[in-house]
Amino acid sequence: MSQQLENIEEQLASHKLSSDDYTHIKEILKREPNLVELGIFSAMWSEHCSYKSSKVHLKGFPTKAPWVIQGPGENAGVIDIGDGYAAVFKMESHNHPSFIEPYQGAATGVGGIMRDVFTMGARPVASLNSLRFGNITNDDKTAAHQRYLVRGVTEGIGGYGNCMGVPTIGGEVSFDECYNGNILVNAFNLGIAKSDEIFLGVAEGVGNPVMYVGAKTGRDGLGGAVMSSDSFTEESKSLRPTVQVGDPFTEKLLLEACMELFKTDHVVGIQDMGAAGLTSSSFEMAGRSGAGMIMHLDKIPAREENMTPYDFMLSESLKNVCFCVQKKVQNKLSSTSLKNGI
Secondary structure, three states: OOOOOOOHHHHHHHOOOOHHHHHHHHHHHOOOOOHHHHHHHHHHOOHHHHOOOOHHHHOOOOOOOOOEEEOEOEOOEEEEEEOOEEEEEEEEEOHHHHHHOHHHHHHHHHHHHHHHHHOOOOEEEEEEEEEEEOOOOOOOHHHHHHHHHHHHHHHHHHHHHHHHOOOEEEEEEEEOHHHOOOOEEEEEEEEEEEOOOOOOOOOOOOOOOEEEEEOOEOOOOOOHHHHOOOOOOHHHHHHHHHOOOOOHHHHHHHHHHHHHHOOOOOEEEEEEOOOOHHHHHHHHHHHHHOOOOOOOHHHOOEOOOOOOHHHHHHOOOOOEEEEEEOHHHHHHHHOOOOOOOO
């Protein structure tokens, strides 16, 4: 049973939603939302998932040209580089999680964009980063904390890339007091694929199953996407449970499994589970094709006991992807290591 809402004002505040947002939600649903639905709306309407404050600026960039194979709207951009090959790339900020938990925040930022790249059918080959920190030279608590952030972020970026076998080939870093309260951690990953073998994040075809593939789901990362819509305070350290925990060795296995599956004709679409986890991945896959999707949360492999629908829908445990596959091969795949399904 879905949990009904109590203490509406407190729930809205914890989900970073306004009273106007709540009114809009009720207009969409034509009824009061339950707790799971409120969590879904808060994640999908967060800055991280919807770019609600930065979209107006991002729309100013050029996105169309003869060499653009895939522009905005998919997991990663794709550019034709000639001779039948394409460059697949993604850049993403992980500012908030890196400020709260620098090693894991930066590491999972790198892992997330690598998944964005290889879910397009490309093998990641190189990473870059652009970092901004505050003053590290003063003899005070702020500078000491900034030095802690520098160590954690750089170790997180390098460590995750090394475990995945993808080198960090360059980057840039600057220091200024204006970043004392809000560091910037931007990660970039590049992959190479054949230009006629690009995969998209769609779920289409009546009866085609959508399969959850990867690590078991836990409660880490709950509220991570929503956190990006908030400002930092002295209490930000209490948000550490909202930061995902990276596992590059599992992601490396997932990468190689995906590369193998891409060689078949089984895949209809594939979507990375990043911010907002199963919510964003499944909703985006169905939304791109205008399809509906029935989700069996009781079939999701869990690594913690007594997990609720809210936990499953909003966990950001990562190292996971959603595959939409041809119905005719469902039984075949279910008998292999890709047997974890929804």
